[in-house]
Amino acid sequence: MEKIVLVIHVLAAAGVIGLVLLQHGKGADMGASFGSGASGSLFGVSGSSNFMSRATAGFVTVFFATSLTLAYMASHQADKRSVVKSLASTAVAKDKATPNDKATTDTKPTDVVPK
Numbered sequence: 001m002e003k004i005v006l007v008i009h010v011l012a013a014a015g016v017i018g019l020v021l022l023q024h025g026k027g028a029d030m031g032a033s034f035g036s037g038a039s040g041s042l043f044g045v046s047g048s049s050n051f052m053s054r055a056t057a058g059f060v061t062v063f064f065a066t067s068l069t070l071a072y073m074a075s076h077q078a079d080k081r082s083v084v085k086s087l088a089s090t091a092v093a094k095d096k097a098t099p100n101d102k103a104t105t106d107t108k109p110t111d112v113v114p115k
Helices: 002-022 028-033 045-075 083-096
Strands: none
Touching: 002 045
8 A cells, every 4th residue: 555655656746846847937928028939838828827737736735645644654554663672672682692502503523524
């Protein structure tokens, strides 16, 4: 479930970035009024800002919702183990081991077979 939400989150982020880059800024209309270029676009003069701003608002809403969902999922995972606590418990376990504990890999001189 978390992977699906993450994929939607990344797609929404890409959509927001793409739509923001496609939109004209407020200063772009100023240059067009002095004759430096055509201000029309694929959707028309007023239609593009309306469509683009609504689509951007939709993507931002999805992005915000998935951000909250991912944060909730991360904080309510079943495996809540701290890395610091797990490292500390490992160090304590190593300290408790006595030096008389011998590994089974000890070899005797009689066990070695000459070639």
